[in-house]
Amino acid sequence: MDMKYLLTLMVFLAPLKGIAQEKLLDKKITLSLDSASIQQFVQAIEQQTNCFFYFDEQKIDSFYVTMNVKNETLAKVLEEVFQNTGIYYSIDEHHIYLSSSAIISFALGEKSTFTAAKNDIFPRKVRAKPVRNVAGISSLQSSYEEHKIYDIGIKTNTFGAGNATVAGYVKHHKTGEGISGVSISMLGVKIRAITDQYGYFSITLPKGKQILQFKYIGLTDTKRQLNLYADGKINIYMTDYIMALNVVNIAGEKSSNVRSTVVGMQKLNIKTVKQLPALLGEADIIRVILNLPGVTSVGEGSTGLNVRGGAVDQNLVLYDGATIFNPSHFFGFFSGFNPDVVKDAELYKSSIPVKYGGRLSSVLEVVTREGNHNKFSGSGGIGPLSGHLTFEGPIGKKTTFIAGGRSTYSNWVLNLLDDEKYKRSKGGFYDLNLRISHDANEKNSLYFSGYLSADRFKLDGDTLYKYGNANAVMKWKHIFHNRLYSIFTAGYDSYNFSLESNNNHINDYKFKFDVLQYHGKVDFTYLPNEKHKFEAGLSAISYHLNPGDFFPVGKGQVIPKRVEQEQGLESAAYLSDTYTMTSNLSLNVGIRLSVFNYNGPQTIYEYIPEAPRSITTLTDSILKTGNIKTYIGLEPRLSLRYTLSSDASIKLAYNRTRQNIHMLSNTTAISPMDTWKLSDNYIRPQIGDQYAIGIYKNFRDNSIETSVEAYYKRIQNAITYKNGAELLLNAHLETDIANARGKAYGVELLIKKTAGKLTGWMSYTYSRTFLKMDDPLVPLPVNNGNYFPADYDKPHVLNFISNYKFSHRFSISLTSNYSTGRPITYPIARYYYGGSYRMLYTDRNAYRIPDYFRTDISMNIEGNHKVKKLAHSSFTLGIYNLTGRRNPYSVYFVAEDGKVNGYKLSIFGAAIPFATYNFKF
DSSP states (O other): OHHHHHHHHHHHHHHHHHHHHHHHTOOEEEEEEEEEEHHHHHHHHHHHSOOEEETTTTTSTTEEEEEEEEEEEHHHHHHHHHHTSEEEEEEEEEEEEEEESSEEEEEEEOOOOEEHHHHHOSSOOOOOOOOBBTTTTTTHHHHHHHHHEEEESOSSSSSSSEEEEEEEEEEEETOOOOOOOOOOEEEEEEEEOOOOOSSEEEEEEESEHHHHEEETTTTTTTTEEEEESOOOOOEEEBBBBBOOOSSSOTTTTOOOOHHHSSSSSEEEHHHHHSSSOOOGGGGOOOHHHHHHHHHOOSSOOOOOEEEETOOOEEEEHHHHTEOOOOOGGGGGEEEEEETTTTEEEEEEEOOTTTOOOSSSSSSEEEEEEEOOOOSOOOEEEEOOEEEEEEEEETTTEHHHHHHEEEEEHHHHHHHSSOHHHHTTTTEEEEEEEEEEEEEEEETTEEEEEEEEEEEEESSTTEEEEEEEEEEEEEEEEEEEEEEEEEEEEEEEEEEEEEEEEOOSTTTTTEEEEEEEEEEEEEEEEEEEEETTTEEEEEEEEEEEEEEEEEEEOOOOOOOOEEEEOOEOOOEEEEEEEEOHHHHHHHHEEEEEEEEEEEESSEEEEETTTSOOOOOGGGEEEEEEEEEEEEEEEEEEEEEEEEEEEEEEEEEEEEEEEEEEEEOOOSSSSOOOOOEEEEOOOOSEEEEEEEEEEEEEEEETTTTEEEEEEEEEEEEEEEEEEEEOOOOOTTTTGTTTTEEEEEEEEEEEEEEEEOSSSEEEEEEEEEEEEEOOOTTTTOOOOOGGGGGGETTTTTTEEEEEEEESSSSSSEEEEEEEEEEOOOOOEEEEEEEEEETTTEEEEOTOEEEEEEEEEEEEEEEEOOOOOOOOOOOOEEEEEEEEEEOOOOSSEEEEEEETTTEEEEEEOOSSSSSSEEEEEEEOO
């Protein structure tokens, strides 16, 4: 358009614009703000008027407003707020521009802009522009979506009274994938919702004109203006936040840690995981979880988690709803989860939702990505020991897929070592992932997830070890209406292990065992109004265990031995309600009914009543079929949140959990040879009761999160072993296993920075875990029946995680870990008895191995960010164990020349450099 005609038109319209401005400035405003951010101030004004603000939030992000006014004109409010601040404002019809410079730039339509000196049109010196200019979406398009009025429901002359429910999906604009954990709120009213793992939300609001805000860390905040007439749907697309490096990113109201009723829950997205240093350059979500407060492992090279004083088997690890019994690869140095496929992970240490059951300590839910809905793409990486490749994209208009695989090529490293024992050794693993998502229509979606992994290694050319997982899950999500939806799940989980010696010797053998389970579940979510959120469901798991099969192979002549298979059925029903009692007080209360049936056919051994169980007190054996033993129990769950202020809260929680399947292990660390055992007529279900309290406080517009949590846990029927217990191929396990009581308590501190050039967290945990063998049928209980530290008891743990972003292409990450050494039992004397020398040991776990300390560093280098490029690449260079400290994995003792000498075993005794190349196309 010609400038002359444009100016003529604007002069002609000036009187009309002046009238509109006067009406806007006469609007009455009521505000009560205390150190509110510019965003909060703007939102409050927009809610009470028909105006929209435009400003560059990067240039006035440190501006705060404190004022109390009632029924004051907008003109007076603006004058009072911005007088003598260096921030100027100008009004154009219902638009208000804020800035600190001298040129005005504003949108005249979807395809044009107009720029003029200040004296041509406006009375003040200003520089203003639409707020966000995000890669992939122009500022005009973003402004259009935020300022467009969306009619929800059938439009009528009046809105009517009452409430209506808005539902839909929040998706990423580049890939079309659902975004979980997005915070949704209504301006001016403390009504909030969170998207589920599929990005789905449902929120009930008063009918009328409303403004919904959508916030998620790492994405650009957005809002939608609604004319809400009745129930309806709307889908939201969010974009990546491109941060200017000379400013601090405003976190706004991203305060779910303060506002949720959940205690002891941590969520990680894969973006955070990939920024941190990892062993051998492989991004590892389990390693990052080990840096969270309250989570430890028994030592380096172990992926087993000990959460708040719990044993490794007391954690339920879910991968898209499938149970993973051994989430590790390659002697525990790699986790079983491909980082290119994973979307995020949630760890529940307390306030475990009632829909989860079957484990005592925690639930780790890992969710995979849906795949790119818009175009075919891929990614991959090459590291020193492993490589990975992933493909994703649409199949037609309604279906997407993502498929990924990893494998190792580590044998070349073993061949480089000087020791011939290593050259005769081999090791490797692979895993495959597949997820298919299909949107049949707006009410029905189908999801299929498959996972397959395998490990094999042979040490010094001798015994071959193999283990693997196989999982398949099908989910159907059905939306009945905006306030009610359900998810139906059916799946298959398998874990197997085998050990084989085949050297053409007379002692050649093979030992194997496996765990197989079929599971089904239905979950319902119902939101009748803004105060209640009901969740209910049913679940069932059918267990089939083969505890052990030992038989000869080749020329072997060993005596075959097999332990009987076990069967069990675990059923559950649950109901919970999240009740928002007031704007400051929320309550989540739930109950879970657990029923476990131990089923035959099974040989049941009977012993002399009230006598210690042993082979000498065995009286009879009976083959039983059908149901042999039933255990029924209630699991109440309760959590409460009281908001102290907009950025602080206190929470309380109690939960009871039951566990019917137990891992049998003769090692401190998780091992492929660990077998599993069901509760039976002698081994009772483990029961845990946990009490927790937490105080949460955010700073700097919620960009810094702090929390202090304390907990106390009681454990009934914990599994312990008698001295000299035999666990493998033991048909009489009840003679070597004893019931015990346990207690655990601790305090966890967390400081987390989520925005700006420097991000990361620091955590400290003080915790203790004790067990007490109080089984009356054990004649010589461990430590004379007194409490003793558990194998994984570590009183002090300190973690520091940081990432500093120098530019959009270069960042440095650093992690440091310190922990108290784990307990150990020492030999203190040697004596001669029965014709041979024997060891005299201390009480169990009376001493500790030396403390642990490690620091890692890495550099993350991105390629250029050109849009039209065949592939986008990145490099990660780093050093694992930067100081080269020889941290002890274990301490062992050897009798030499009439003396007992102690030795320290270290997994990594030197600094290990690594380099990884990653690419996307």
